[in-house]
Amino acid sequence: xxxxxxxxxxxxxxxxxxILAVFAVLLLVTGLQMASQWxxxxxxxxxxxxCGDQGGxxxxxxxxxxxxxxxxxxxxxxxxxxxxxxxxxxxxxxxSQFAWMQSITRRRxxxxxxxxxxxxxxxxxxxxxxxxxxxxxxxxxxxxxxxxPGRFDIMGLVPVAYxxxxxxxxxxxxxxxxxxxxxxxITLAGFIAVRxxxxxxxxxxxxxxxxxxxxxxxxxTPRGSYWQLAQGILGPDGRAISTDTVGPxxxxxxxxxxxxxxxxxxxxxxxxxxxxxxxxxxxxxxxxYQPAGRYWTFQGIETGIFVALxxxxxxxxxxxxxxxxx
Amino acid sequence: MTPVIQTRGLAKRYxxxxxxxxxxxxxxxxxxxxxxxxxGAGKTTLLRLLAGLARPTAGQMAVLGGTPRQDPAFLAGxxxxxxEIPLYKRFTAEDHIGIGAHLNPRWDAASARDRLRxxxxxxxxxxxxxxxxxxxxxxxxxxLAKRPRLLLLDEPVAALDPLARRNFLATLAAAVAxxxxxxxxxxxxxxxxxxxxxxxxxxxxxRVQLCGDIDALLAEHHVLxxxxxxxxxxxxxxxVVQAVRTARQTTLxxxxxxxxxxxxxxxxxxxxxxxxxxxxxxxTPPPIAHLTTVGEDQ
Amino acid sequence: xISFRVDGRSVVPPYLQIxxxxxxxxRMGLLDAGDRLPAVREVxxxxxxxPNTVLKAYRDLEREGLIEARPGHGTFVLKRPPGPxxxxxxxxxxxxxxxxxxxxxxxxxxxxxxxxxxxxLHAAAEEEEIA
Numbered sequence: 170x171x172x173x174x175x176x177x178x179x180x181x182x183x184x185x186x187x188i189l190a191v192f193a194v195l196l197l198v199t200g201l202q203m204a205s206q207w208x209x210x211x212x213x214x215x216x217x218x219x220c221g222d223q224g225g226x227x228x229x230x231x232x233x234x235x236x237x238x239x240x241x242x243x244x245x246x247x248x249x250x251x252x253x254x255x256x257x258x259x260x261x262x263x264x265s266q267f268a269w270m271q272s273i274t275r276r277r278x279x280x281x282x283x284x285x286x287x288x289x290x291x292x293x294x295x296x297x298x299x300x301x302x303x304x305x306x307x308x309x310x311x312x313x314x315x316x317x318p319g320r321f322d323i324m325g326l327v328p329v330a331y332x333x334x335x336x337x338x339x340x341x342x343x344x345x346x347x348x349x350x351x352x353x354x355i356t357l358a359g360f361i362a363v364r365x366x367x368x369x370x371x372x373x374x375x376x377x378x379x380x381x382x383x384x385x386x387x388x389x390t391p392r393g394s395y396w397q398l399a400q401g402i403l404g405p406d407g408r409a410i411s412t413d414t415v416g417p418x419x420x421x422x423x424x425x426x427x428x429x430x431x432x433x434x435x436x437x438x439x440x441x442x443x444x445x446x447x448x449x450x451x452x453x454x455x456x457x458y459q460p461a462g463r464y465w466t467f468q469g470i471e472t473g474i475f476v477a478l479x480x481x482x483x484x485x486x487x488x489x490x491x492x493x494x495x
Numbered sequence: 496m497t498p499v500i501q502t503r504g505l506a507k508r509y510x511x512x513x514x515x516x517x518x519x520x521x522x523x524x525x526x527x528x529x530x531x532x533x534x535g536a537g538k539t540t541l542l543r544l545l546a547g548l549a550r551p552t553a554g555q556m557a558v559l560g561g562t563p564r565q566d567p568a569f570l571a572g573x574x575x576x577x578x579e580i581p582l583y584k585r586f587t588a589e590d591h592i593g594i595g596a597h598l599n600p601r602w603d604a605a606s607a608r609d610r611l612r613x614x615x616x617x618x619x620x621x622x623x624x625x626x627x628x629x630x631x632x633x634x635x636x637x638x639l640a641k642r643p644r645l646l647l648l649d650e651p652v653a654a655l656d657p658l659a660r661r662n663f664l665a666t667l668a669a670a671v672a673x674x675x676x677x678x679x680x681x682x683x684x685x686x687x688x689x690x691x692x693x694x695x696x697x698x699x700x701x702r703v704q705l706c707g708d709i710d711a712l713l714a715e716h717h718v719l720x721x722x723x724x725x726x727x728x729x730x731x732x733x734x735v736v737q738a739v740r741t742a743r744q745t746t747l748x749x750x751x752x753x754x755x756x757x758x759x760x761x762x763x764x765x766x767x768x769x770x771x772x773x774x775x776x777x778x779t780p781p782p783i784a785h786l787t788t789v790g791e792d793q
Numbered sequence: 794x795i796s797f798r799v800d801g802r803s804v805v806p807p808y809l810q811i812x813x814x815x816x817x818x819x820r821m822g823l824l825d826a827g828d829r830l831p832a833v834r835e836v837x838x839x840x841x842x843x844p845n846t847v848l849k850a851y852r853d854l855e856r857e858g859l860i861e862a863r864p865g866h867g868t869f870v871l872k873r874p875p876g877p878x879x880x881x882x883x884x885x886x887x888x889x890x891x892x893x894x895x896x897x898x899x900x901x902x903x904x905x906x907x908x909x910x911x912x913x914l915h916a917a918a919e920e921e922e923i924a
Contacts, residue, residue, distance in 0.1 A: 172597050176590070177583070263581030266548065271598035272571040272641070491565070495548035527843055665841040672834040672844035690801050693843045 170273060170281040181251055182289055189296050192236075199233045200304035207307035237304065240323045243297050244331035245360045247290040252339020253352040255286055256490070260347045266495055275491050283483065287336050294332030298324060309394065316396035316464050318368055325468040330475035335360050337479035341486045367474065373398050373459070375470045380457045385420040386449055393461030405451040419445075422452050497560060498523045499645050499677040500545060505554035507540050513701055514540040518554065520696055520706040522679060527671055529688035529709075530681035531771055532698035538681040539578070541698065542647045545679070546575040559644055571600050574643035578650045580634045584623030588616065588633050592640070599641050607640035614662065628659035635663060639670050646670075648680045652687065660684070664691045689767050697774050704774040709767060716770050719747040721760040728757070737773040748773035794831055795824055799840045807842050811850035819859065819870065822879030830860060830868040 175182075256279070259265035269275055302324040309315045315324065322328070338359050342352035378398050383389035385402060402421055404410045414423040419431050431445035459467065500522035507515040515537040522528050530538050543549040544556065547563030547570075556562065559572045582591060588611055596602045611618060616629045625633065631651055638646060646667075652660045668691050670676055679696070682688055695712060697705035705712060716736070719729065723745050729735065733751030740746075748765065765773075795818050799807045818824040831839075833847045851868055854860045862868045877885075896906055 170598060173594055176586070176594075262584070263577065263579050264583050265581075266575075266577055267581045267583070268598070269548070270546070270570065270573070270575045270638075271595060272567050272600060273598045274565040274567060274570065276565065494543070494550065525845075661841050665838050668841055668844060669834050669838040672837045672847075686801050687841075690799065690807065690840075690842050693845050 170277060171285065173268070174282050174285050178251070178286065178289075185247075185251075185289065185293055189293065192297065193300055195233055195236065196300045196304045199230045200300075200306075202230075203304070203307050207310070233304075237301055237323065238319070240297050240301055240328070241319070244290075244294050244328055245335045245357060247293050247332045248335025248337075248339035248356045248360060249353055251286050251290060252336040253343045253356050254349045255282060255340050255343060256486070257343030257347060257349040257352045260343075261349060269495060275495075276487070279487060279490055283340055283486075286340075287333060287479075287483075290332040290336035291329050294329040298326070298328035301328075313394040313461075315394045316459065316461060316467070318372075321372075321396075321464075321467070322364075322368065325465070326472045327468055327475070330472040330479075331360075331364065333479045334363070334475040334482075337482040337486075341482040344486045344490050363478070367471070371474075372467065372471060375467055376459065376463060378457045378459055380455055382453045382455050384450065385422055385452045385454050386446070388420075389454065389456060391456065391458050391460060394464065395461045396459040397456060398459065399455075399457040401455060403453045403455060410452075420449055420452075421454060422449065426452070496524055499526075500556070500558055500679070502545075502556040503554055505541070505544060505551050505556055507537075507544060507549065508552045515544070515551075515698075516701050518698075518703050520703055522677060522694060522696070524677050525671065525674075526677055526694035526708075527668065527692045528677075528679045528694035528696055529692035530679055530696045530698065531683075531685070531688065531775075532681075533775055535701075536698040537701040538698055539649050541696075542575070542649050542679065542681060545645075546573055546647050548575065567600070571641070572644045574638035574641055574646040576634055576638050576646075576648045576651050578653065580630055580651070582622045582630065582634060582637075585621055587619050587621055588625075588636075589618040591622065591633065591637055592618075595637055595640055601642040603640045603642055607636050610636045610639075610666065627654045628656060631655055631659070631663060632666075635666060639666070644675060644677065646676060646678045646680075648678065650681050650683070652682060652684065660687060667691065685768050685771065695767075695771075697771060699775050705770075713765060713767065713770065715752060716748065716750050716765045716773075718763045718765050718769065719745075719749055719760045720763065721745055721747075721757075724759070729760070736770075737776060794829065796831075797836055797840055799842050807840075808846045808849040808853070811836070811847060812853050815850070815854055815859070816874050819873045820876060820879060820882050822882075824870050826870050826872050828870045830870065832867060 256265070259268070265278075268278055305315070305320070305324060309320075314320050322331070335356065339352060339356040342355040342359070343349060346352050346355065379391075381389055381391070382403070391397075401409045402412055404426065410422070410426060412418070412421065412423060414425065417424045419427060424431065427448050428444055430442040431448060498521045500520065502521075503519050505515060505518040506513070518537070518541060530541065532538050540549070544551050545558050545563065547558075547565070559569065561569060563569065563573075583594075586594070589608075592604050592607050595607075596604050608618065611633065614629075614632055616625065616632060622630060622633060631654070635648075635651065648667075652663050655663060664687055667678060667680070671678060680688070680692070693709055695705055695707065695709050696703065721744070723740055723743055726735065726738065726745065726747065729747065729749065732753040733749040735747050735749050737748040738745065748770065795815070797811055797814055799810050801807075803810065805813070815824065815830070824830075830851070833844055833851070836842070836847045837844050851860065851862065855862060857874070859871060859874060860868055861871050893906065896909075901909070
């Protein structure tokens with residue numbers, strides 16, 4: 170049966186491998202360049218003690234950078250090209266019937282076929298993720314945004330889980346709908362919907378976010394690649410104030426909330442007037458965030474969720490396929 | 496000897512449609528059984544149930560001694576050929592032989608290649624590019640190479656020209672002659688079936704009208720021709736399968752062996768086609784106390 | 794080796810056609826004692842008839858004492874059916890052909906010839922009974 174799976178899918182798998190190879194070459198070449206660029210910049214800034222001020226540095230090739238962002242969609246490709254037709258195409262043409270009359274039980278047929286192709290999907294997701302994670306090293310160190318949506322999704326473990334989920338979704342859709350084209354549509358729509366819902370509404374709550382209040386005069390930035398969920402200023406009454414104004418702002422607080430002693434030209438030049446300092450002391454800034462240390466925990470939780478979803482979909486697929494008339 | 500197929504009250508229903516009702520048949524070993532019936536009578540459904548591709552909604556069946564199930568030993572004993580002859584279009588006949596070798600415990604690749612060569616079918620051409628007749632032969636060859644004990648064929652010769660049909664049936668009959676094989680074959684072509692079949696299952700209106708060895712069934716049926724008159728006396732001693740009355744004449748297809756005493760009636764032997772057509776016009780089986788299946792002890 | 798032809802449209806059942814063809818071949822001298830008959834499988838592969846049909850024909854011929862099945866070797870002809878030697882058959886066949894030509898020239902069609910033959914056979918049978 171494994172031999173048959175290879176014979177049936179070898180063109181698909183070879184195309185996938187070719188794409189991975191090209192992608193790997195692009196990333197390896199540009200990634201090495203970026204790494205050395207970053208290394209030189211680090212050496213230079215360490216000498217001048219100006220390493221905190223590298224925000225303006227741009228690393229890497231724009232085109233490849235764009236390609237890396239696009240790997241957001243890579244997992245679903247496995248579901249579309251490999252998953253949706255896996256069972257559906259055979260049901261449509263009737264070749265599943267041929268296979269099932271060859272002394273192989275449906276369970277074994279599905280298990281081996283889906284098993285190998287799920288592995289292929291995991292490899293697809295994993296290789297792309299490994300390359301992107303390595304390539305993004307300098308950028309992550311520079312911008313500290315690895316935990317942010319969009320970057321979280323293309324590095325680490327989660328792309329493997331997304332690919333498994335897309336594959337399982339494609340297989341399930343194909344099995345239930347029995348036709349490849351509708352299965353493609355459902356796989357694409359379902360993948361986007363589930364990913365969006367989880368990333369936007371579930372992920373922020375995997376663990377209770379940390380909220381830190383700080384004096385507006387002191388300022389506060391969490392360490393490392395934290396994921397900021399909310400920030401703002403609380404007024405004297407404890408309620409958030411709107412910082413969305415046009416006029417001047419002192420320590421983050423709009424001048425309209427502050428006494429005249431805070432107004433320029435006093436502000437910014439020399440010590441703050443005591444009355445202004447007292448006024449500012451009644452305002453507190455807050456930032457709600459997920460600490461950088463939780464990055465891998467979050468990766469693990471999201472991976473677990475998508476793997477569990479994939480397992481559910483595959484169970485449904487097996488139950489339907491085994492119980493339904495051929 | 497245990498029959499290869501035995502069913503009782505088998506039924507299959509799809510949502511609101513009753514595809515098969517109360518199907519009770521027996522097929523002894525070594526028979527070539529013709530499954531006959533009008534379109535929609537349930538032939539395909541019956542074959543799929545026997546092959547284990549569909550589950551019945553009622554009734555019991557024993558195929559090769561057990562219920563059809565997802566079990567390699569059972570699957571290895573059954574060969575099923577669907578009407579659409581599903582093969583992998585991009586693969587060659589040789590590829591299919593390779594697939595069979597990998598998936599089946601018993602596989603006779605050598606005889607499969609010999610058979611295809613003797614039919615001048617190229618082994619290295621993609622199956623999708625073969626003619627309908629050649630594809631049917633490839634499919635049958637693959638099914639036979641599996642060395643099944645029971646072969647279930649759903650209208651396999653429908654799309655073949657007469658020569659291809661002849662070859663197909665000859666191959667089939669020769670495989671049965673080799674021993675250890677029973678065949679159930681559905682077809683519309685009575686002429687072919689008359690030659691090659693020795694057992695008959697007749698379905699009409701999703702029910703079994705006849706099931707038994709053809710010779711015995713034919714011996715039980717007669718055509719009575721006589722003037723147009725009352726037939727109640729006849730009906731008491733025999734089952735009237737079909738009655739055709741014109742202004743002056745009555746023609747009855749009857750089942751039963753009681754002698755005809757009334758000199759008005761002329762009794763004739765009946766051929767397979769006449770008998771089959773007589774039953775196919777029915778909506779329900781003719782009213783008798785019991786319908787015995789014939790020839791099961793042969 | 795004899796090759797059989799089974800006509801599906803004939804009123805004669807297939808097994809009987811095989812029996813008759815064997816008998817005819819024996820009468821005509823095409824088959825002789827000791828010749829091997831084709832195996833059931835070969836007949837089936839050539840004519841696409843049910844194996845039991847061939848088995849039935851061979852069993853009938855065996856019962857008549859014309860053939861004999863030797864396990865492991867095949868089925869062989871034992872003897873010719875009682876009747877005139879093959880030469881007689883060919884001779885009579887030739888005179889019959891001449892008569893048929895005459896009948897045709899006289900204007901008889903196949904059906905008339907057949908019915909004339911039947912009537913003559915019938916009359917001859919009655920004569921033999923009386924005698």
